[in-house]
Amino acid sequence: MYRKTITAAVWLGASLSAFPAHAGEIRGLVQVRVGLTKKQVTLPNYQSRGLAAPQPDAGTIDELSRIVVYLEGSMGAVTPVTKEIKQRNRRFEPEILAVPQGSTVSFPNSDPIFHNVFSLSKLKSFDLGYYPMGSTRLVRFDQPGAVQVYCHLHSDMSALILVTPNQFYAQPSSSGAFKFAGVPAGSYSIVAWHKSAGLFRKTVEVPEDGGVDVVFEIPVLVSTAGK
Amino acid sequence: MGTRIFLMVCGLALPAMAQEADYGFTLPATLSAGGMYSHAWQQATPTAGPLEPGFQLMLYPSIKLGKHWYAYGAVDLNLSPYYPFQDDSATNRFKVYIVQGFLAYNRTKGNKSLTVKAGQLSTAFGSFPLRYDDAQNPLLGAPATYGAPAYGFFPVTLYGLPGMEVDTSFGPLDARLQLTNSSIANPKNLLQNGQSLNWTAGAGYTVRHGLRVGMSLNHGPYLQVGRFLLPSENSSQWPFTAVGVDGQWARGRFSISGEWQRFYYLYPRYIMSPVLKYGYVEPKIVLNPRLYLACRVGYEWFSDFQTINMAAPAELTPNRQATEVALGYRINRAQLLKVGYEWPHQNGVLNSQNNIFGVQLVTSIDAISKAFH
Numbered sequence: 001m002y003r004k005t006i007t008a009a010v011w012l013g014a015s016l017s018a019f020p021a022h023a024g025e026i027r028g029l030v031q032v033r034v035g036l037t038k039k040q041v042t043l044p045n046y047q048s049r050g051l052a053a054p055q056p057d058a059g060t061i062d063e064l065s066r067i068v069v070y071l072e073g074s075m076g077a078v079t080p081v082t083k084e085i086k087q088r089n090r091r092f093e094p095e096i097l098a099v100p101q102g103s104t105v106s107f108p109n110s111d112p113i114f115h116n117v118f119s120l121s122k123l124k125s126f127d128l129g130y131y132p133m134g135s136t137r138l139v140r141f142d143q144p145g146a147v148q149v150y151c152h153l154h155s156d157m158s159a160l161i162l163v164t165p166n167q168f169y170a171q172p173s174s175s176g177a178f179k180f181a182g183v184p185a186g187s188y189s190i191v192a193w194h195k196s197a198g199l200f201r202k203t204v205e206v207p208e209d210g211g212v213d214v215v216f217e218i219p220v221l222v223s224t225a226g227k
Numbered sequence: 228m229g230t231r232i233f234l235m236v237c238g239l240a241l242p243a244m245a246q247e248a249d250y251g252f253t254l255p256a257t258l259s260a261g262g263m264y265s266h267a268w269q270q271a272t273p274t275a276g277p278l279e280p281g282f283q284l285m286l287y288p289s290i291k292l293g294k295h296w297y298a299y300g301a302v303d304l305n306l307s308p309y310y311p312f313q314d315d316s317a318t319n320r321f322k323v324y325i326v327q328g329f330l331a332y333n334r335t336k337g338n339k340s341l342t343v344k345a346g347q348l349s350t351a352f353g354s355f356p357l358r359y360d361d362a363q364n365p366l367l368g369a370p371a372t373y374g375a376p377a378y379g380f381f382p383v384t385l386y387g388l389p390g391m392e393v394d395t396s397f398g399p400l401d402a403r404l405q406l407t408n409s410s411i412a413n414p415k416n417l418l419q420n421g422q423s424l425n426w427t428a429g430a431g432y433t434v435r436h437g438l439r440v441g442m443s444l445n446h447g448p449y450l451q452v453g454r455f456l457l458p459s460e461n462s463s464q465w466p467f468t469a470v471g472v473d474g475q476w477a478r479g480r481f482s483i484s485g486e487w488q489r490f491y492y493l494y495p496r497y498i499m500s501p502v503l504k505y506g507y508v509e510p511k512i513v514l515n516p517r518l519y520l521a522c523r524v525g526y527e528w529f530s531d532f533q534t535i536n537m538a539a540p541a542e543l544t545p546n547r548q549a550t551e552v553a554l555g556y557r558i559n560r561a562q563l564l565k566v567g568y569e570w571p572h573q574n575g576v577l578n579s580q581n582n583i584f585g586v587q588l589v590t591s592i593d594a595i596s597k598a599f600h
Binding site for chain 2: 037038039040041042043044048049050051052053054055056057059060061112114118119120125126127129130131132133148150155156
């Protein structure tokens, strides 16, 4: 395991160092030092009748899959996209999603039971009502910001949609690396948002040519040396 | 740069951890507070005021004891009268009910599931007990036949019974069988006299996603010595029988649920035993993400009865109808404000003195939970 980690690290180090130093590039790494996501205690959904309710997946917690990174501030025109948040096994998948403003998110129901997806966020409030397995509903997000999404029927289901004002958003790779290319020169706030731990903001100066490195350590560790 | 990245990546390896805990404790809760304005309970207690404040705290302490075992509780702490059905106790009284408290074993595979429960159980008769919580019930009150234990006055107790139950579902079919220590019309705890085996069976069929029809049966002794029964008489000779049919439909922003029930009370020394029939329909529409409108229209029909000492059958009580509407406003994800109005009437005649105006603020409290490693 340790050998594998070192191999991956050397590869990643070499890869990051080998990024072409184009103007306006942000190269980053997100490092999660401790487990941030609480295990969930979910009881069988016996308080309903009818079709058997699926059990939540017992899969492992991948902290990096619960993080998105994006740049704050408007930077010209954006290209909207269509992405998906599934309702599967009484969970939203993924639990955190970044899309540029004007994008559409589809909410397919992959469970044999009903969900009732809703949001009361000021940016975008909606109630998608009841729809069966295999059906979906679309919601368009025009305003940048954070939209919390829940299910009326299953209170432990939640998802977060981060609507960015520009094209620069990413989910870290399995090694924690991410890259924004073609960023205009200037000073920017870059945010790493963890679904449970919240947002972590840094300021980066993107030069006219070349790139800049940024590292997020989540949670932020405060040095106590000398105290 | 390469060295820096190397050191950082070395620190990335976190031990893999399951998302779902096999062992753990969780305590969701619903706190609701509000008030009702009506002259209805002044008929029972003339000194009572028309405005009755109250609250209800529902606690659901539960422990997960592995992949299949769990213990579940539902404790109701309330200051009555909190519901319109508590209008016979017009003084503010703090009450605690253990509605549910059972040990259960569950297995689910694909579209099949099996659950066995033993302990204090919510009745398997009818469908309303599944949404007794104020956060689940879109209205303020309960259907007329559900209520507090009152020896047949409300035929279906909402406060649970000791017993055991098997629940199963297989594709679109679901079924349940519950054995309890006493009747849903005269519930007893394990320390009280007059206990006797009662059974409830139910089944349902999901016609398609969002449309389910079900039925339930309840049968067993309910009379007790000193109240209709002589010491020499056996309560099992005069059982109580309940039959119920229920249906739920939902699509988009609309949902409708409803029940029809028939209760047959056998009494000794009665030539004609009373029958109560009750039905209600409850539509709900979501007007926008924060606002919904719900309504319940119910009709209670009472048969005549005749004892051996009576020359002719007599009316047990006038038929009753009730219409309740409620507007719900979601203040935020956790809080719901309900404003409701109920028009109870008898034989179609309205008596505005009995109308009830109520307000409820319902707060769903996120579960305090702790996974055991």
